[in-house]
Amino acid sequence: MEVCMISKKKITLTVFLMVFLAFSAQASMVSFYIIETGLSDNGKENEYSVLWENAFLDVFFDGGFIVSNAPILRLEEKPEGDILRQINMHQVRNAGIDFLIIAQLDFHEELIPSEITFYIYKVTPRELILERKIERRQSRASREEYEYLKSIARGLIPYID
Numbered sequence: 533m534e535v536c537m538i539s540k541k542k543i544t545l546t547v548f549l550m551v552f553l554a555f556s557a558q559a560s561m562v563s564f565y566i567i568e569t570g571l572s573d574n575g576k577e578n579e580y581s582v583l584w585e586n587a588f589l590d591v592f593f594d595g596g597f598i599v600s601n602a603p604i605l606r607l608e609e610k611p612e613g614d615i616l617r618q619i620n621m622h623q624v625r626n627a628g629i630d631f632l633i634i635a636q637l638d639f640h641e642e643l644i645p646s647e648i649t650f651y652i653y654k655v656t657p658r659e660l661i662l663e664r665k666i667e668r669r670q671s672r673a674s675r676e677e678y679e680y681l682k683s684i685a686r687g688l689i690p691y692i693d
Contacts, residue, residue, distance in 0.1 A: 560630040560692055561598040564588045565619060568606045570639035577604065580644055583674075584635055587681035595689050600629070610638060615651055621658070629655050631692050644668060652691050662691050 566581050581604050592599045602619075611618055615634055624632060632653040637645035645668060652662040672680065 559596055559598050561600070561628055562592050562631045562633060562692060563624065563627070563629045564592075564599070564601045565632065565634045566601075566604045567611075567615070567618060567634060567636045568604060568639060568645075569610045569636065570608070570641075571606055573606055573608070578637075578639075578643060581637055583678055584637065584648075584681055587678060588633065588635070588685050591682050591685035592689070592692075595686075597692065600627070610636075616653065616658070621655070624655055631655065631661075633688065650688065652688060662688070 564585060566585050568578060568581055571578065585601055585604065589599050589601060605618060607618070615636065619632070619634070632651075632655055634651040634653070636649040636651070638647040638649070640646045647668065648666050650662065650664045650666075651660065653659065654661055666684070
């Protein structure tokens with residue numbers, strides 16, 4: 533009787549482990565790059581850029597992704613050609629990042645961007661999944677603006693597998 537009980541426990545444990553090992557959890561690693569253009573390099577961080585970065589991090593983390601970010605990159609002019617020339621892709625691949633989301637915020641003498649361009653890249657193989665531009669909307673209260681930015685970030689989640 534005791535031998536039968538031990539073998540039932542072994543079978544139950546084996547089935548239990550097989551079920552949980554068969555359903556492994558996998559999350560994509562997503563990294564965010566915010567690129568500011570048209571601002572002077574005065575050393576001060578732009579609140580609007582930080583708001584974008586926080587909205588991305590919040591939405592994608594809540595969506596179950598592993599998230600990371602890079603320091604905000606400030607360029608005096610809009611980059612010509614491939615935006616990835618501004619990013620060290622070797623470092624991105626070595627970090628194990630699956631997807632790269634770039635938000636290019638183009639400023640024109642104001643502290644709020646006049647145009648925003650999003651790029652979503654699958655890192656391996658290097659493939660552009662999405663390029664989308666949005667125009668600036670009317671200024672809102674800080675909390676309302678943050679919720680609007682989060683809604684835009686939520687709209688990008690379906691492009692990440």
